[in-house]
Amino acid sequence: MPGGLVALLDDIAAMAKLSAASLDDVAGAAGRAGAKAAGVVIDDTAVTPTYVTGLSPARELPIIWKIAKGSLRNKLLFLLPAALVLSALAPWAITPILMLGGAYLSFEGAEKIIAALTGGHHGDAAATISDPKELEDRQVAGAVRTDLILSGEIMAIALGELGGETLLNQAIALAVVAVAITAGVYGVVALIVKMDDIGLHLAERPATRALGRGLVAAMPRVLAALSVIGTAAMLWVGGGIILHGLEAFGLDTLPHALHDAAHHVAAGLGALGGVAGWLITAAASALIGLALGAAIVGLLHLVPRKH
Template identity: 55%
Template structure:
């Protein structure tokens, strides 16, 4: 009996040590996953600031907090459990779901590019302007931001799960929760900094600071509109690149083509990365174009 008890204790001790060793790898796994989803993170960061443009500046951080809170809740209570359940009961479904999300990103990216280059004017002069209170506008903006975020967050959590498949369930849960918290805090913390940067610049440009500090403050104020515009371009490019790459990795032929590009330019890593990103960006535009035509056709059929 005592020997059986000791054997059980030895087994428990070995299990605890194995779990601890596995959990020691969590920071490295989180860092690896963050690198894998960097394009989506850039897109999320670039898209969000537009939802507070034109609203009361005193409400900007509160609005970002609302979006961040709902994003974190969705990741922790909806998307992470969904990814784990799918991974256990229907692992075959993860890649198609990722590809559908990638197609959505391509469609959104194409729509943005199309809007940049299209100059069609459809003003009739009789448009009815809907009156809306600031509170209603804020609620509408938050809802729109959360809907966009949940697509990007679903991609993030699915990719996070793909990095821990085959590991112990405890490790999977810890890594995914850590990724959810880290990325949400990083994205919306940076978004808050971006949104309030002009206020910071105005504060620094005040007369109570030395001339050099005031000059920096004025520089920030002048720089931020240009930065936000270019951030939007980067977000659109990232959306096309990430969406197409997700789709490509679900198709053996395109997976092999991307691998060939990397291998062919392996002696020039920067060029290889740029060539792969460019190929994915062009592919994303093509996928978005096709989806847009299908959507238009479906609308004509059912209207």
């Protein structure tokens, strides 16, 4: 089994299963799963701040709140019922759905890279909107749409380990995991977005002036770095899901080759072996995601567009 991302996803799934084992412990166990799930949706955490860039600072937190509510609505009103239906009627469909989501994330990441290399500008349509409310609504809709894919991945991963539980236990476990993930991720996003305001507040006090000014000066670079990290994470997550899906279908030649390569490198590096092995599997997952995403972009460009 591929390491890195897959191990983390399996850990989340195991925690979700544990949460359903006892209704008395469901909140605590699912809360721990949600905390780890923040790592899975690192691309959501990294990309979301870009949706409020250029908008009024006074609207930053309200916009993030709207996106968080949209994320929770995705999970509880759409994905949770769909997950329960899948569990009852078509459990075999969970892995293909995960792989479709992985392919979409790979496409999104590859499209951003191709646009940057070719001078294209992903999202120019939003830049032409002059009405602040219309722009805000568009940004929120885009963020919630991206979140839907990631939320679907997390819910499907958790559901995959809850097959032996009752429908009620599945519903409770998935609901608690959904709330924990949303609170954790968008709490971090809110902190990132308001970091410059925190810096300005600290800069007003002599004792913390240097720290405050440093935060304000660093934020443009932090946001730029987050955009890069978000794109890389889309490819990493997407490629990792594809590898995991291939292994589930018995097509394990490539996953096993990557696992063996990472294990071989790790064995020769002693204390640093674990980190090196993880980096190899993460980088390989990202490259596979990039290759798949670029292929999808190329295929879509061959499809005639209506004018």
